[in-house]
Amino acid sequence: MTLAAVRYPVSRFEHSPWVDLQRPAERVRLSGAAVRSMGSLAQAWGLTIEQLCTLLGGVPPSTWHAWVKRPPRDLGVDRLTRVSYLLGIYSALHVLYPNSPLADQWVTRTNTNVLFGGQRPLDILLAGGITAMDHVRSLLDARRGGA
Numbered sequence: 001m002t003l004a005a006v007r008y009p010v011s012r013f014e015h016s017p018w019v020d021l022q023r024p025a026e027r028v029r030l031s032g033a034a035v036r037s038m039g040s041l042a043q044a045w046g047l048t049i050e051q052l053c054t055l056l057g058g059v060p061p062s063t064w065h066a067w068v069k070r071p072p073r074d075l076g077v078d079r080l081t082r083v084s085y086l087l088g089i090y091s092a093l094h095v096l097y098p099n100s101p102l103a104d105q106w107v108t109r110t111n112t113n114v115l116f117g118g119q120r121p122l123d124i125l126l127a128g129g130i131t132a133m134d135h136v137r138s139l140l141d142a143r144r145g146g147a
Contacts, residue, residue: 085133
């Protein structure tokens with residue numbers, strides 16, 4: 001059998017096309033919704049403006065308040081990546097804990113998982129940035145059977 005004859009098994013998994021954040025048009029398309037979504041996520045998780053701004057990569061609070069009134073045209077790759085991870089964490093928690101207040105409380109409760117070492121997941125996300133967001137999202141995706 002030649003390598004060309006090898007095929008991946010048929011799967012029920014269908015992924016949507018990749019979003020190319022290197023394309024300015026894609027970033028512009030996503031930026032307004034990303035700001036609105038982060039406002040909703042901050043409210044659901046009970047985040048302070050300072051915590052929200054840290055999660056977004058060190059945005060000054062005055063900038064966040066300006067964005068709420070008028071979202072930026074282009075948030076940039078880094079901030080859109082952060083928003084994607086955080087919304088993925090939010091979604092995974094709501095799959096794991098449907099119709100439960102724990103879905104939104106989980107990030108602010110201490111956690112004995114080795115990844116958190118008795119700290120709150122939020123503390124790890126605030127300190128660890130994108131790397132921590134990736135680890136937390138991977139943990140939750142694995143728990144829900146998505147990884």
